[in-house]
Amino acid sequence: MTSTVRVSDVTKRYGRVEAVRDASFSLGEGELVALIGHNGAGKTTLLKLMLGLIRPTSGAIEVLGDNPAAGEFAGRRQLGYLPENVSFDPALTGRETQAFYARLKREPVAKALGLLDTVGLGAASRRRVSTYSKGMRQRLGLAQALLGAPRVLLLDEPTTGLDPELRQTFYDIIARLAAGGTTVLLSSHALTELEERAGRVIIMNRGIKVADGSIDELRRLARLPTRIRLKVAGLAPSEIPGWAPQDATCRRLNGHIVEIDAAPERKIELLHRATAAGNAVEDVDVVPPTLDELYAHFLRQSEQAP
Template sequence: MGEKGLEWEKISKTIRGNMVVHPFSFRLPPGRVLALAGGNGAGKSTILRMTVGLLRPTSGVIRVNGIETGRRTRAYVEQIGYMPDDFSFSPGLTAWETIAFFAGLKGLDQKRARDVLEIVGLGAERDKRVGHFSKGMQQRLLFAQAILAEPPILVLDEPTNGLDPYWVDTLAELLVGVKKSGRSVVFSTHQLDVAEQVADEVIFLNRGRVISSGAVESFCTRYGAGGLAAAFAELIRKEPGTRVASEGRGQRRGGSG
């Protein structure tokens, strides 16, 4: 079946003649967490959408637990739990109806659906319509559907958007638990303090290019208290014609829910 984990091999993406992700390779083994860090337009979401099969790479190959994207589609998709950055649930459904629907699609029983609502702190809100949820509550429901089937790999696009500090920390703890269970996580973020808290590896992106990658611990050792924010700021300063974006300065947590 091939090597376990997630592998990007010389993947790239060109849209309407514009290369939005330049070729790069990386392998994430099981039980590790990878953060994709960079400002708006860096290519983070495009990489994740290619990973889950929503976009086809222009070149290169993506493998999840040895299965190539585009081949054995069902088996490939079953390896992944995906949390998109921008997704609208049906506003007229309750939290319970929503998560029960996703559980049914994945062939799971209602007990698992109840359990994940409790995990994300929405058990008491199960009968509330999703249309009345705050952004943070909707993010937690999105995370719940991603972890429903306990997939080997979680792919999370800006999972902390809209979360208040308590739920940012709680999500971080949940991701550490996923890692300890031997599963892999790749997530995009502009909150570099969260990446420091959770990730083992980081890929810094700018304008679709990988400008650096490596162990989070190594960056933090090199840059001290400045951590990943200081590392990213220095990398961006070296990029021709690029100004340091606010996302690279370790934007603080905030939001609703």
């Protein structure tokens, strides 16, 4: 996979605050990567470094083969950015706004206006931005970020304030871009919606990268238990079935459900036990650790590190 972004041993200090400390990672073509972390974890700082808006205190950044902070950054036209708070001139229409940004980026205006349809703003494009809802302004921001078919797309909390349907449209658009080879990096707090969508997750805590991998890789590393939920007939209200392993945590969820925490390597054995002849198991759900739980785990681990 060709790397489009390389962050090597980057530290960014603001006075005594270390916004980013010793961060290193590469992003590849076609990757859809979520950058997650608490407020102040360093996410926006990383995006600004990649955009060349600020320079690292130490370390090096390369975007599309260039230093983004160098005066003449050739890759800039292939870089799309959606800031956390998009703000546009309220007196301009959607079309006028998009045309303005197209000229700034030296892109053909007609093609740029077509992007308004892509983000579902075609019908509202002749209305003033002052009449747009938050979600519509966010779509306009995305249309602006998509100008010039970027090879790298940086999105700062792009789904905040979007309703579920818009979120779906939004993820469909960026998934299509990633499938076409664009590197998409999005910072977010919305962990549940990222779970099935991000191919890779980078977790930041207090400026430090504390985890980096696909959700499956993070699950393997974290070794958190998988919850096995079984619907068992004929149990008394607080009864735990005799076949449940003594050394595993078991709990009752409601009248019928027994929930067992299974270490990753014991999942299959437990399912065998549960479904062995004679057991009254009527249904089973296997619930692996969620991104929320993985995130909490890696944060805890980094806080406990010496």
